[in-house]
Amino acid sequence: MFCFFSHAQLKGGHILGAMGLQSGTQTPENTLSVYIPGYFYSASSLRNADGDKSIANPDLTMSITGVGASYVSDFKILGANYGATVLLAFAANTIQGNSTDVHNSLAFTDSYVQPLQLGWHNKRADFVFSYQMYLPTGKFTAGASDNSGLGMFMNEISAGTTLFFNDKKTFHFSALASYEINGKKKDTDIKTGDILSVEGGLGKTFYVMDGTNPMPKSIINAGLIYYLQYKMTSDKIPVPIIGTIETTKDRVGGIGAEINYFHLGCSTSAGIRWIAEVEAINRFQGNTFFLTLAHVFSFKKK
Numbered sequence: 007m008f009c010f011f012s013h014a015q016l017k018g019g020h021i022l023g024a025m026g027l028q029s030g031t032q033t034p035e036n037t038l039s040v041y042i043p044g045y046f047y048s049a050s051s052l053r054n055a056d057g058d059k060s061i062a063n064p065d066l067t068m069s070i071t072g073v074g075a076s077y078v079s080d081f082k083i084l085g086a087n088y089g090a091t092v093l094l095a096f097a098a099n100t101i102q103g104n105s106t107d108v109h110n111s112l113a114f115t116d117s118y119v120q121p122l123q124l125g126w127h128n129k130r131a132d133f134v135f136s137y138q139m140y141l142p143t144g145k146f147t148a149g150a151s152d153n154s155g156l157g158m159f160m161n162e163i164s165a166g167t168t169l170f171f172n173d174k175k176t177f178h179f180s181a182l183a184s185y186e187i188n189g190k191k192k193d194t195d196i197k198t199g200d201i202l203s204v205e206g207g208l209g210k211t212f213y214v215m216d217g218t219n220p221m222p223k224s225i226i227n228a229g230l231i232y233y234l235q236y237k238m239t240s241d242k243i244p245v246p247i248i249g250t251i252e253t254t255k256d257r258v259g260g261i262g263a264e265i266n267y268f269h270l271g272c273s274t275s276a277g278i279r280w281i282a283e284v285e286a287i288n289r290f291q292g293n294t295f296f297l298t299l300a301h302v303f304s305f306k307k308k
Contacts, residue, residue, distance in 0.1 A: 015256045015288050016103045016198040016241045018186050019116060019140035019160040021045055021070065023294040026231035026264045026279050027209040029182035030166035031132040032125025033302075035080045035087045041300035043093070045070040049290040052104060055254050057287050064106045064290070070097045070115065078125065086124035086135070093118040097144065100154050104289060113154035115144035132168040134182070137161075148194045157192035166206070176213075180206035185238075199239040199255065207231035207264060221270070228265040231279060233294075234258070256288035273302045 023045065033039060047068045052061035072095030081088045097115035099108045120138035140162070144155020166182030182205050188198040209229025216223035237255040262281035269275070279296040 015237070015253060016196070016243075017101055017156065018188055018198055018201040019118075019156060020162065020184055020186050020201060020203045020235070022203060022205065022233045022235055022258075022260070023047075023279055023281055023296040025182050025205040025233075026296075027180065027207040027227055027229050027266070028132075028168045028178060029180040029206045030134050030168035031180065032087060032089060032123060032127075032134050033076065033078050034304075035078050036305040037078055038303040038305070039076045039300050040303070041074050041076070041298055043071060043074065043095075044295075044297035046295040046297075047101070047292060048295075049101075049292040051286075051291050052106070053286040053289060053291050055288055057285065061106065066099065066101070066106055066108060066290070068097065068099045068101045068108075069112070070095050071112075072096055074118070076120075078123075083124055086126045086133075089123040089125060091118070091120040091123065091138075097154055100144070100156075101290070102153060102156065105151075107151045110145075110152040110154050113145060116155040116160075117141040117143045129173075130170050132170075134164070134166050136164045138164070142192060146192050148191060148196070156198075157194075158198065159189040160186055162186040176211040177209075178211070179208045182206055195242070195244045197242040199237045199241045199253075201235060202238050203233065203235045205231075205233040209264070223270060225268045225270070226266070227268075229263070230261065231264045231281065232259070232261045233281060234260075254288055256286075258283055258286045258289055258291065260284060260294065262294070273304065275300045275302070 049064050049066040051059045054060040074093035076091040078089035095115050096112050098112040123136040126133040140160035146153045146155045146157030164184040168180040171177040184203045186201040190197045212226040213222035214224040236257045241253040260281040260283040264279040266277035277298045281294040283291045
């Protein structure tokens with residue numbers, strides 16, 4: 007029992023792959039973005055503390071979809087534009103940790119609320135700072151295999167930047183760091199450790215022109231992306247007789263590609279990200295796919 011719990015890991019609420027190119031840039035002011043995300047994670051193996059396969063081909067795929075809205079105002083705080091985001095989501099085969107015993111159909115999962123986002127825009131760099139919460143709105147019963155949520159309240163603080171290498175801001179590199187602090191799981195003393203995630207990418211923006219019209223008809227943003235995630239403090243899992251076990255920390259890294267298309271005429275965008283995980287310790291290793299369809303409502307004065 008001790009050996010099992012010492013290598014068990016608990017998952018946090020941060021969804022890797024949700025951020026990529028220009029992760030340190032806030033959307034333009036006076037806009038409301040309504041979006042539908044599609045997250046798909048396929049685990050190709052389960053890795054142990056040495057990074058070796060402990061389970062090959064676990065046949066485990068997790069998916070998330072839902073509807074979200076993000077608003078950025080022209081209201082300034084410390085020179086930054088204020089924004090906020092909410093996402094109501096549904097998940098299937100919600101991965102709780104390292105167990106392959108996961109069998110929930112698509113159901114309402116934990117909700118994402120970002121009540122504070124600040125964005126600064128400079129000539130050669132953008133900056134963002136935000137606070138977000140993951141609310142335990144999904145079904146959770148300790149030990150169940152059909153949980154749609156993680157059963158815990160999660161706080162997270164993020165900060166990042168996008169650096170531009172030319173005056174037109176078409177060549178860029180970004181990094182966004184997020185630190186997640188987790189509460190105890192519902193009706194238990196089980197506590198997931200704090201988690202650090204870093205996401206971003208190196209990309210190029212292309213403007214597609216429409217004949218003699220001086221304004222572009224669409225914008226394409228493409229490049230390489232990455233993510234890293236580290237368990238900063240150990241999970242704490244109470245075990246009868248033995249006491250509370252602090253598990254070995256896990257980590258993962260991944261690299262992939264992203265392409266986004268934004269049509270200016272209908273203010274609609276579509277994007278896809280793919281990330282292959284190249285290093286995993288004490289956790290699943292696999293592939294992440296993230297699709298996004300969004301429409302942007304502008305409230306700027308003509």
